[in-house]
Amino acid sequence: MVSSTPRPELMPVLLGTDVGTYSCARMFHEAFGCRSVTVSGQSRGSISYSSILDNVYVGEGGTLDDELMVSTLLKIADTDRTPILMPFMDRDVDLVLRHRETLTEAGYIIPLASTEIVERASDKAVLNSLCESLGLPTITTVDIDLSDPDASWQELLQPITFPAVIKPKDGGMAFGRLRFAGQKKVYSAASADDALAILSTIANAGFTGSMLVQDMVVGDDTYSWIASGYVDAAGTVTAVAMGRQVLGLHQSSFIGNAGIIHVTDRPDLREIASQVVTSLGLRGFFSIDIKIDSRTGEPHVLDVNPRWGRGSYFTAVGGVNLARAMVADFVDGVALPPRVGTREGIYAFVPPLAILRWVRDRALRTHLLRLMIRRPPVHPLSYRRDPNIKRFAYRYAADANQLRALISSYPTPSDTAF
Structure with missing residues (x-):
């Protein structure tokens, strides 16, 4: 339902093309009757042919870099409307945080916490420690630093009771910028051998950050x-x-x-x-x-x-x-x-x-x-x-x-x- 007090002066600027992008525009439209702007490298059906969106496509073949994205966002902000910047993917959150000062000076409302807090919230090891301090159940977790060539992954995995899950420690920001065969947001490993093979694949793809291996919380x-x-x-x-x-x-x-x-x-x-x-x-x-x-x-x-x-x-x-x-x-x-x-x-x-x-x-x-x-x-x-x-x-x-x-x-x- 549209608000009884429409606010067309609001201009949500959405980074992305998927269902999350459209549903965010829909929620703003239901609340305030305002149109949103999407910024992306290519058209997708989720955001195409919509009367509540204005789509801005930048980059060739969907290739985007910081300079191009920021310059495009600055042009969009040059308006009488109030721009509200909404990143959805970890890589887009990362970009917005890196250029937050410039974008804020251009007039953007950026509904994100400070960089430090966002990084803490995205860090799975911090989350595990926080749950322990709150008296919540915790998951046995080991931190595998893929930048350390001398580390014995086999020994580090000994506390884990398989099956286990494997995922990036930082919430996927750096990991998500990589592209390699078999890449997943979260991996499952039935045994230590499976875990070692997955970690080797990720390391060989050039990832030098940390991966967390955790006991699996079982359930469909x-x-x-x-x-x-x-x-x-x-x-x-x-x-x-x-x-x-x-x-x-x-x-x-x-x-x-x-x-x-x-x-x-x-x-x-x-x-x-x-x-x-x-x-x-x-x-x-x-x-x-x-x-x-x-x-x-x-x-x-x-x-x-x-x-x-x-x-x-x-x-x-x-x-x-x-x-x-x-x-x-x-x-x-x-x-x-x-x-x-x-x-x-x-x-x-x-x-x-x-x-x-x-x-x-x-x-x-x-x-x-x-x-x-x-x-x-x-x-x-x-x-x-x-x-x-x-x-x-x-x-x-x-x-x-x-x-x-x-x-x-x-x-x-x-x-x-x-």
Whole structure:
């Protein structure tokens, strides 16, 4: 629903082309009726043929560098509107933080915490220590420095009880700038030999940072939860919603992203998320992944993303508009009372009936089917105020492609979700 007080002077400037980019523009449009601008290297169906977006394509063949991106952003900011810069990927957050002073001087509102806090929030080792200090369950973790040629990886891996997961220590900023065969956001290793092979592949690709090897929190997709929200200048979480990941995207480049989310409040996990963001001193958007270990029932905080998450539109399904919370704080300087998403619903970026194949819990499956009858699932790309036959066709083609990719990469659900 569009706000009763439209604010066309607001100009969200979005870095990206995917569903997260469009759903952010949609949330701003629903709240304020304003048009957004996207900046990217190439056109993609998620943002094409839209009446709520103005697309700016820069670079040849999608090749972008700091100088080109910053110069383009400075040109866009030369307007009477209020530019709000929204990075979605780790590499874009990295770029914005490097050039924050220049962009701020040009008039950009940048709803990110300080560089130090963003880096702390993205550091998996810091997160593990923080959870320990808060009395939350922790995960056995070893730090493998790939820049040290003399390190004995075999010995370092001894504390790990396999299966394990392997991921970049810094949250993927430097790792994400690499491109190599077999690259994944998160790897699974069934044994120490598997882990050594994965680490060797990453090192041979030229990565000289640290990789974390962690004991795996066992459980299929439905044991994973997401807390997305906004924390204001006073450190108050003014908007938050919880979602249970019903089905994740299992293609190598999308691991960690949700395809179907059951939006339903979970106060105990929401309190954990609040404790984490408060302890980190975060400001702005956040998305936190929490997984329940199917063996123990204990919740483990897996990741903290100090930015808008790709699937954060699920909060709107729950009745919370994160854009409204951010504008009140960063633009208007108004302290809003906390708002929690309590409206139950389903966010679905893949065909929702996929639950018939991938949800093993019969009671949960029945509940979700009945919920879909009461309230149709919400697709982030299907916005009634932005109708276009080409967008309609793209949405259904994308649904089919996602379903085929899931069948290929994750044909049946597993206890590890890998």
